[in-house]
Amino acid sequence: MTVAPAISPPALPGDGPVGIVAGGGAFPAAVAEAVRAQGREVYLGLLQGFADPTLERYPHFWFKVGSLGTATTRLKAQGVKELVMVGTLTRPRVRDLGLDWTMLRLLPRIAALFRGGDNHLLSGVVELVAAQGFAMRGAHEVAPSLLLPEGVLGAIAPRPVDLDDIRLGLSLIASLGAFDVGQAVIVVNGFVVAVEAAEGTDEMLTRYKTMREKGRLRFGKGQGVLVKAPKPQQDRRVDLPSLGPRTVQRAAEAGLAGIAFEAGGAIVPDAEHLVAEADKAGLFVVGVRPQVAS
Secondary structure, eight states: OOOSOSSOOOOOOSSSOEEEEEOBSSHHHHHHHHHHHTTOOEEEEEETTTSOGGGGGSSEEEEOTTOHHHHHHHHHHTTOOEEEEESBOOOOOGGGSOOOHHHHHTHHHHHHHTSSOHHHHHHHHHHHHHTTTOEEEOHHHHOGGGBOOSEEOSSOOOOHHHHHHHHHHHHHHHHHGGGTOOSEEEEETTEEEEEOOTTOHHHHHHHHHHHHHTTSSOOOTTOOEEEEOOOTTOOTTSOOOBOOHHHHHHHHHTTOSEEEEETTSOBOSOHHHHHHHHHHHTOEEEEEOGGGGO
16 A cells, blocks of 8 residues: 655745754654755754764764764854754753853753653753754654654554454543653553553563563453554654554564554655555554544
């Protein structure tokens, strides 16, 4: 099934290149290509220790996590007015940030940001960067073609029992959102078996797989759903739920029936590849309306 746009996306309004602060993974390149397809150029700030060196094929510079002043000076010199932060980033310790003078002046605010969950930290970082004179955009705003749509995306559809599990999973994520807990849960036959915490989705799937293998959970293969959705209060400019072939692989290894996500609330670098992998693994992939959580 083809899920990519059938026509070229419309031009992205604005002037000057779109700045992309790039962490790890495939998403910085996917966002860069999507922006270019809309007629805008990009200028990448590559985070040392996280960004893929292959991103050097784009106009770029490298910087340390704590070098806010240096990074903003470089971005402004290239005419960047709109900025996107995308890619994986392990929560650093304050002492490992490599702070420049700008960040040293902001140190009390930065230290306060580390006292809370990921959404608290990332939203705070976005506000610090925005205060340097940038319009902060989400990946979904500058690259809407990366958002997964509503409906069944592959050859396999969820069963009624799976739809019940999806509703429960979305409801749970909505309820836990106030505590800034993770964006994913696993539900099997109405039983919540795993909630994503600091370990991330892939490690949560591995944890569930281990529980099944050790007999701690006695669910058969092809049962249960991985449900992913943004937290209700989440700043969608950063850290939208993401899906990729590796997630499909881990879900299949864990013995699940499929994956559900909030339509328009998850991004994927290559949707066609994702769907092909899901079909091959015998998993469904479905986008559901946020209202299902109510």
